[in-house]
Amino acid sequence: MSNYAFIGKSMPRVDSRAKVTGEALFTADLRLPKMLTGKILRSPYPHARILNIDISEALRVPGVKAIVTGRDVIQRKWGVFGYTQDQQFLPADRVRFIGEEVAAVAAVDEDSAQRAIDCIRVDYEILEAVFDAMESLAPTAPLLHDNFPHNINVHVPINVGDVEKGFAESYYVREDTFTASEDSYFQGEPYAVVARFDTDNNLEIWMPNAGPHMKAKPLSNALGIPLNKIRVRKITIGGAFGGRSEIAPADLICALLARKIGRPVKIVYTREENSIATRQGHALITTIKTGVRQDGRVIARDVTCYMDGGAYSSTGPIAVSVPFLCMEQAYKMEHVRYNGYRIYTNKPPRGMIRIHGRAFACGVDTQLDMIGEHLGIDPVTMRLVNAREPGEFTNTKSHVASCAMKETITKAAEKSGWNDKWGKLPPLRGIGIGCNSVQTGFPMGIRGGSQAIIKLNEDGGATVISGVVDNGQGNDNMLVQIAAEELGIRTEDVQLVTADTEVTPSDPGAYSQVSTFIGGHAVKNAAENVRRQLFEIAAKTLNVKVDDLKARDRMIYVKDSPDTGIPLKKVVRMILAQGKSVSGQGDYWPKVDPKREWVKNPFGQMCGAFSFGTTVAEVEVDPETGKVTVLEVTAAQDVGFALNPLVLEGQFQGSIAMGGQGGILTEGHVWDGGSVLNPTQLEYKVPLACDMPKINTIIIESNDPEGPYGTKESGMSIAMSAAQAYAAAVSNAIGVYMTDFPLTPDKILEALQNKVESETPNQNEDVMEKALELIVPAV
Amino acid sequence: MSREIKFVLNGAQTCVAIEDDWNLLYLLREKLGLTGAKEGCGRGECGACTVIVDGLAVNSCLYFAVEIDGKEVLTIEGLAGADGTLHALQKSFVSNGGIQCGFCTPGMILSAKALLDENPQPTEADIKQALAGNLCRCTGYVQIIESVEAVVDKSSGDINAVVRETGDSD
Ligand code: FES
Numbered sequence A: 001m002s003n004y005a006f007i008g009k010s011m012p013r014v015d016s017r018a019k020v021t022g023e024a025l026f027t028a029d030l031r032l033p034k035m036l037t038g039k040i041l042r043s044p045y046p047h048a049r050i051l052n053i054d055i056s057e058a059l060r061v062p063g064v065k066a067i068v069t070g071r072d073v074i075q076r077k078w079g080v081f082g083y084t085q086d087q088q089f090l091p092a093d094r095v096r097f098i099g100e101e102v103a104a105v106a107a108v109d110e111d112s113a114q115r116a117i118d119c120i121r122v123d124y125e126i127l128e129a130v131f132d133a134m135e136s137l138a139p140t141a142p143l144l145h146d147n148f149p150h151n152i153n154v155h156v157p158i159n160v161g162d163v164e165k166g167f168a169e170s171y172y173v174r175e176d177t178f179t180a181s182e183d184s185y186f187q188g189e190p191y192a193v194v195a196r197f198d199t200d201n202n203l204e205i206w207m208p209n210a211g212p213h214m215k216a217k218p219l220s221n222a223l224g225i226p227l228n229k230i231r232v233r234k235i236t237i238g239g240a241f242g243g244r245s246e247i248a249p250a251d252l253i254c255a256l257l258a259r260k261i262g263r264p265v266k267i268v269y270t271r272e273e274n275s276i277a278t279r280q281g282h283a284l285i286t287t288i289k290t291g292v293r294q295d296g297r298v299i300a301r302d303v304t305c306y307m308d309g310g311a312y313s314s315t316g317p318i319a320v321s322v323p324f325l326c327m328e329q330a331y332k333m334e335h336v337r338y339n340g341y342r343i344y345t346n347k348p349p350r351g352m353i354r355i356h357g358r359a360f361a362c363g364v365d366t367q368l369d370m371i372g373e374h375l376g377i378d379p380v381t382m383r384l385v386n387a388r389e390p391g392e393f394t395n396t397k398s399h400v401a402s403c404a405m406k407e408t409i410t411k412a413a414e415k416s417g418w419n420d421k422w423g424k425l426p427p428l429r430g431i432g433i434g435c436n437s438v439q440t441g442f443p444m445g446i447r448g449g450s451q452a453i454i455k456l457n458e459d460g461g462a463t464v465i466s467g468v469v470d471n472g473q474g475n476d477n478m479l480v481q482i483a484a485e486e487l488g489i490r491t492e493d494v495q496l497v498t499a500d501t502e503v504t505p506s507d508p509g510a511y512s513q514v515s516t517f518i519g520g521h522a523v524k525n526a527a528e529n530v531r532r533q534l535f536e537i538a539a540k541t542l543n544v545k546v547d548d549l550k551a552r553d554r555m556i557y558v559k560d561s562p563d564t565g566i567p568l569k570k571v572v573r574m575i576l577a578q579g580k581s582v583s584g585q586g587d588y589w590p591k592v593d594p595k596r597e598w599v600k601n602p603f604g605q606m607c608g609a610f611s612f613g614t615t616v617a618e619v620e621v622d623p624e625t626g627k628v629t630v631l632e633v634t635a636a637q638d639v640g641f642a643l644n645p646l647v648l649e650g651q652f653q654g655s656i657a658m659g660g661q662g663g664i665l666t667e668g669h670v671w672d673g674g675s676v677l678n679p680t681q682l683e684y685k686v687p688l689a690c691d692m693p694k695i696n697t698i699i700i701e702s703n704d705p706e707g708p709y710g711t712k713e714s715g716m717s718i719a720m721s722a723a724q725a726y727a728a729a730v731s732n733a734i735g736v737y738m739t740d741f742p743l744t745p746d747k748i749l750e751a752l753q754n755k756v757e758s759e760t761p762n763q764n765e766d767v768m769e770k771a772l773e774l775i776v777p778a779v
Numbered sequence B: 001m002s003r004e005i006k007f008v009l010n011g012a013q014t015c016v017a018i019e020d021d022w023n024l025l026y027l028l029r030e031k032l033g034l035t036g037a038k039e040g041c042g043r044g045e046c047g048a049c050t051v052i053v054d055g056l057a058v059n060s061c062l063y064f065a066v067e068i069d070g071k072e073v074l075t076i077e078g079l080a081g082a083d084g085t086l087h088a089l090q091k092s093f094v095s096n097g098g099i100q101c102g103f104c105t106p107g108m109i110l111s112a113k114a115l116l117d118e119n120p121q122p123t124e125a126d127i128k129q130a131l132a133g134n135l136c137r138c139t140g141y142v143q144i145i146e147s148v149e150a151v152v153d154k155s156s157g158d159i160n161a162v163v164r165e166t167g168d169s170d
């Protein structure tokens, strides 16, 4: 390992300098000649028929240049899958959530655009709306989409083994229900789009994205122009977390406005628009029935999950499946049944989020603790007994090649001082543990692989062309690290041309945690290809075999005699002098089962590798206020191999903030019907610097046989397990198993109160207060 | 109503015509082309728009442009030396991984600078407090706090020298 020049070393990211000087340009920072400002008119109703849209007055507003409505779009619904095509961008007939796009204006400035928006007259016929997933299933509920009976958008049924037999054989069986409200991404950067058409009618478009190629194809469909005319450009991106993966209505709207007026248009979302009109996380109701042996090992599990999907499908089938898959990867069991339903409601559409399905994951782990308590087995042992091991298959038939789940558990427990703390902490202090596993990749069909092209210049510098996008996690640096390592040059010798659909070959995007595993792998293969070309010439010149050579620090050396070498630049020039170029391509396709399909056939190899993570959290609860103070968090993840520990630690810490600190303690949307009452950072509490606990990070390397250098996903299984650990720690602190997330102070106070009441036979208030004093230490 | 204001922007005397209802963020981004300050909310909730006015870190989205008349404004664009040498805080954010997506970074660095100018030896709690108005969704703040601490760890004389060198507005 230590033989690498850059791989495995902590190094500052190549994109950092531009970011500390303010030079890095985000979409909203772009300014093009003759650019106009776009604004979107949104539906004020959760469910309504559009009878008429009158734009005549709006067109007369000074400064207005173009207006688009449902009449300007191709009537073709968007869906990530053929069977989930349900969303017409700029619908002409019907709106299904408050905030849905109805019309848009391009004007010389924001004020004029807003004035025109205010002048658009829309006649609506208000329809009955439904805001609750369970109510939406009722036969009397209004139907959101005619072709989806009972408002069931997706149903994923999985049945492996015989759960009833498993329960019958179990020593102990219990069933519990866990719930969580919707959560939100709150990326630093609010959504923004800039679009323009060039003189040849090519669309140039900039927006935060998690995969330029994933944006380009649906844009080509929606605009009715060929894919090679869609140029999604590279731009600095202010975070994604799962929320920037599909085409957004604003992408199409901005392009339509730009095409209509023949000038560039920029749309920048407000914070509220980013919350209500991009994507949110799903609300969940998850019922888990688990049967175990006397030693705590799970034999059978039956899970039913209802996800509130909002008005449209988005990544529906994936969203329904992933929480189940994470659990079946993390823990063993013989028999399992899953029925996951994604239900339409008249709320904003929901997508995948970093801690997608928190009620599911926290439910599984909370229930393990409940079972452990019943059996007299501590949480760490419960997890060790059930932990996934390398070489096994998941229930849905994915082979798990590399897995250090058990090590993550033992290392996290050790570092956190678990044995000295479990059961020994003072009242209102608690410790909890959570485990999770995340996919390194989803089956992505024809966009499942990545290709990279590398060319070397006569001065020995390299240009790397790849579709991999950097949302902020450091993918650009990852590509530079790999290219420099393989070519034997310095990182400053590498220039990237990435995430630009005009030039970069197809790539799955920074989606499903595959950028390194697939995109990085392709760059590695391309670099090996180019290096081979160099070595062939160098070997002849040095009179050695190709296998005897190595490239390092701009030199090609003979391995055993480091004094014999030739500058890499010279070899490049020798090849050029022979009338040949020095360039090459490489690609990588994950070894997944092509027949696996989310709904119809959820069996077979899911992805190339799985990551495993364990988090331990220690908390203290204030019984007066219900406020939770987090004292210490320890996170251990099997990342395969740590490409850049500095970046990895940042991923762990960010995951703990979003998954545990925010995801379990504060974050959740509150509603009045279809209106989000907390769309901004003032009311929706994302963690602040002063909230963050002491964090210990432990990197565990299982060296995946397939991942480049042994790497696989990093960070996500920490976000998930942090949520589980925080939930467990709070439950442990107050002595009540909490089942509705997030665990806000009001719920904690209520749980404490109920606990006292249930432990107090006499319901007299006086007695209750005394009892409360007993469990609450004097301040 | 439009009027003319004079102020020192990143060390340079500046004179611009503004409208009464403009805020400083709008003036910087839309009229002066300084897009380092970001708009994350436009209402004082996120700190992405932080700039330094007369030594204090302020949310420029809430600061009326008229109010900077006669004052000194430092934006992220003015923090590095004229020759491109990074300020100690900028260097530290780079080397300690205090940056992920970078959207919060300009505001974060300027809040940290205002803190260090006023209190060259802050404790960890001081740093967390000073940065509490700057939201970061990516990092979990740990490496940001470490980036600031790494600058503090150097001798205080050194820090003052660095701050003076880059606060080239007087
Ligand atoms: S943009 Fe000024 S505080 Fe958010």
Ligand code: FES
Pocket: A188, A238, A239, A472, B099, B100, B101, B102, B103, B104, B105, B135, B136, B137, B138, B139
């Ligand atoms: S680095 Fe992304 S918001 Fe701070």
